[in-house]
Amino acid sequence: xxxxxxxxxxxxxxxxxxxxxxxxxxxxxxxxxxxxxxxxxxxxxxxxxxxxxxxxxxxxxxxxxxxxxxxxxxxxxxxxxxxxxxxxxxxxxxxxxxxxxxxxxxxxxxxxxxxxx
Amino acid sequence: xxxxxxxxxxxxxxxxxxxxxxxxxxxxxxxxxxxxxxxxxxxxxxxxxxxxxxxxxxxxxxxxxxxxxxxxxxxxxxxxxxxxxxxxxxxxxxxxxxxxxxxxxxxxxxxxxx
Numbered sequence: 537x538x539x540x541x542x543x544x545x546x547x548x549x550x551x552x553x554x555x556x557x558x559x560x561x562x563x564x565x566x567x568x569x570x571x572x573x574x575x576x577x578x579x580x581x582x583x584x585x586x587x588x589x590x591x592x593x594x595x596x597x598x599x600x601x602x603x604x605x606x607x608x609x610x611x612x613x614x615x616x617x618x619x620x621x622x623x624x625x626x627x628x629x630x631x632x633x634x635x636x637x638x639x640x641x642x643x644x645x646x647x648x649x650x651x652x653x
Numbered sequence: 654x655x656x657x658x659x660x661x662x663x664x665x666x667x668x669x670x671x672x673x674x675x676x677x678x679x680x681x682x683x684x685x686x687x688x689x690x691x692x693x694x695x696x697x698x699x700x701x702x703x704x705x706x707x708x709x710x711x712x713x714x715x716x717x718x719x720x721x722x723x724x725x726x727x728x729x730x731x732x733x734x735x736x737x738x739x740x741x742x743x744x745x746x747x748x749x750x751x752x753x754x755x756x757x758x759x760x761x762x763x764x765x766x767x
């Protein structure tokens with residue numbers, strides 16, 4: 537009963553280093569998302585993938601890249617980490633593209649805590 | 654500036670008391686969702702409200718969508734320590750009801766003391 541699985545759970549990077557956050561879902565969902573959560577700011581959408589093979593920018597895409605590897609997996613890459621990217625990152629998935637259709641539930645992973653020093 | 658403003662930011666109450674959390678906006682939403690997030694975990698969807706004036710109940714939790722679909726409230730009756738968590742509201746503006754760019758409020762941290 538895994539749902540949405542993210543790795544790693546915790547990571548400390550030095551400024552300028554690169555890393556990839558991995559995400560996989562086992563619910564056969566079409567859409568996948570990456571959010572970041574910062575104190576007092578709620579969740580902000582970084583990138584989105586409506587379906588396998590497509591990706592779109594969200595509110596805060598600068599400094600990030602994504603890959604929808606297949607229907608199950610959606611990775612987030614930081615090419616040159618900056619202290620401003622210190623945050624908690626959440627991967628999520630849903631069956632439908634639209635968030636607001638009644639009954640369309642978004643499932644979140646447990647989060648990845650990233651610190652850039 | 655947050656599209657969705659939540660208040661209060663923090664709320665600490667004694668077990669058995671009631672509480673209300675508010676989610677307000679100047680924009681009209683096609684629907685609003687409420688999530689609860691516990692420390693170290695991701696948000697979990699509690700409810701989606703889609704019709705202006707709609708009231709939904711989930712055990713001791715009552716959710717209301719404003720008539721003008723610009724605001725929502727969450728009321729918890731006889732709060733229990735298990736209700737402790739961060740409550741987030743989220744929605745998409747009515748002009749783009751199926752947009753994936755869901756906007757989240759900053760959240761209300763609720764602490765229920767035993």
